[in-house]
Amino acid sequence: MKSTRRTLLKLLGGTAAIGCTGTVSARGKPTKGRLRKLGHSLLExxxxxxxxxxxxxxxxYALTGSFFxxxxxxxxDISNPTDPSQVHRLPSSADVRNADVKFGRRDGLYYRTQEPNTDDAEFDGVEIIDYGYADGTPEDPxxxxxxxAGSTHNLFPHPTEPYVYTTEHDGMGVFDVSDPTDTSFVxxxxxxxxxxxxxxxPENDLAHLAFIGGGFDGYVIIDVSDPASPEVAGQFSYEGLPSYEDVPLGExxxxxxxxxxxxxxxxxAVVGDEIGHGKPGGKHIFDIGWGDGSVSDPKPIGYTPSPNAEYQGDDPLELYDWTTHNHDIISKGSNSLLVDGAYHEGAVVWDISDPTDPAFTDRYATDDQADQAQGPGWLGEAPMAWGANYNAKRDLTVVSDMVTGVYVFKVTPGASKQGN
Known part of the structure; x- marks a missing residue:
């Protein structure tokens, strides 16, 4: 049943079921945002x-990590975006997952997080990979x-200074990586x-943080102008606000x-919620200086669910079906386009040029070669897009799919696909 449904969605171009206004926004303006696939690789x-x-x-170059x-x-190697090709795979222990990977600011270095898959797993928290910095090479890292750092799900290297920020259970961890062979916790x-x-x-010296619980659920902005001693600049708490179970599906x-x-x-800023079962989470658009909001007082001004959002049942193979996930924002002239790795939706684009009125414009079901992929069987079939990452230098967007690997797209401000 699910296979038939997703095949139909792909053939229809992802016609929205909830929260989508097709080719014209609620204010009557034509929407923009097109996805054009350039290349794909299933990798190893x-x-x-x-x-x-x-x-x-x-x-x-692009990176992707792995789960179990x-x-x-x-x-x-994405130098030819129509033919992305694996340069290396650096395996990890079967007891450890590498949920996040990030290039460092210095050429030839990247970072990968480590989390345990078993109770007796041994790991360091974050590994620093040399693929051309010292003795390593792209082919032999x-x-x-x-x-x-202990169990670490996500990280972000400071773009200009020798520090790495990590997700901790008691805030944002700061590590000094001036000497990558002898790092220290700040x-x-x-x-x-x-x-x-x-x-x-890096342009505004601000870090955008998503706290998922343990005392605070909500969005936090931190001033990192002193990268070794960041300070909270503003925050928006979810406490006391309606949960997804409190509102109709899609709201x-x-x-x-x-x-x-x-x-x-x-x-x-765009802040996403992830809900595994029940009513799926969507994207909040925050005013942090665009209108009445500010960095010190972020205000939610827009919202969108995934384009085909529906109730997620209790079947493990329906886990995360229609919740949104990791995204990037592409600014082109007067247009702002939100691109998301939206799990079973695949790659999704919204026009957020009017942040109070986001409109779904295009999607691509990232299920190329799904019939050949081993994939994570516990999550069902492709598409299963994890995230989207935009590169302004070459105007390319890379989307990773948990089942089918890496895609390279051109995201353009052309008229909505459904208007053709």
């Missing part, structure tokens, strides 16, 4: 599934150093709660704050 296809991706600043099994981390900052993800805006709830990212050209 280990069992267990791919995870987060990243794109190097020059747009020549010995998949490890993958360096992908080495593990150069570690961060003693401390934790921000709310003493369970931090889920971090994105740093705005506040629960399980999962991921926050910023518009590089305007003072807005």
């Amino acid at each position: 296809d280990p069992e267990g599934g791919y995870t987060e991706g990243d794109v190097r600043a020059d747009g020549q 099994g010995t998949g490890g981390s993958f360096l992908v 080495t593990i150069l150093g570690t961060l003693d 401390g934790t900052f921000g709310p003493e709660a369970d931090l889920h993800d971090i994105v740093v805006d 705005e709830g506040f629960q399980n704050c999962h991921y926050a990212n910023y518009d590089p050209a305007r003072d807005i």
Whole structure:
């Protein structure tokens, strides 16, 4: 049944069921945002599934991590975006997953997080991979150093200074990586709660944080102008607001704050909630200086669910079906486009040029070669897109799918696909 449903969605171009206005926004303006697939690779296809991706600043390489099994981390050559190719796979222990991977600010280094898959797993928290910094090469990488961060789901290297920020259960961890072979822990900052993800805006010296519980559920902005001693600049708490179970399907709830990212050209941010079962989470658009909001007082001004949002049942194979996930924001002239790795929706684009009126415009079901993929059987079939990462240097977007690997897209401000 699910296979038939997703095949139909792909053939129809992802016609929206909830929260979508097709080709015209609620204010009567034509919507923009098109996805054009340039290339795809299943990579080495280990069992267990791919995870987060990243794109190097020059747009020549991409990364993706892995979940269960010995998949490890993958360096992908995207110099020819129509033919992305695996350069290396650095396996990890079957007891450890690598949910997040990020390029460092120094050439030839990247970071991969470690979390246990078993109770007796041995791991360092974060590994620093040399693929051209010292003795390692792109084809033959080495593990150069570690961060003693314990179980770590996500991280973000400071874009200009030798520090790495990690997600901790008591705030944002800061590590000094001036010498990648001899790193040191600086401390934790921000709310003493369970931090889920971090994105740093280097132009404004702000880190955008999603706290998912453990004392605080909500969106936090931290000033990182002093990268070793960050300070909270503003926050928005979900406490006391309606959860998704409190509102009709497709309407705005506040629960399980999962991921926050910023518009590089305007003072807005997009914050996503992840709900595994029941009514799926969506995207909140925050005013952090665009209108009445500010960094010190972020205000939610827009909301959108995934385009085909429906109730997620209790069947394990329906886990995360229609919740949104990790996203990026692409600014092109007067247009802002939100692109998401939206799990079973695949890659999704919204026009958020009017942040009070986000409109779904296009999607691509990331299920290429799904019939050949081993994938994470516990999550059902492709598409199962994890995240989207935009590279401004080459105007490319890389989407990682847990089942089917890495995709390279061109996201353009052309007229909505459904208008053709």
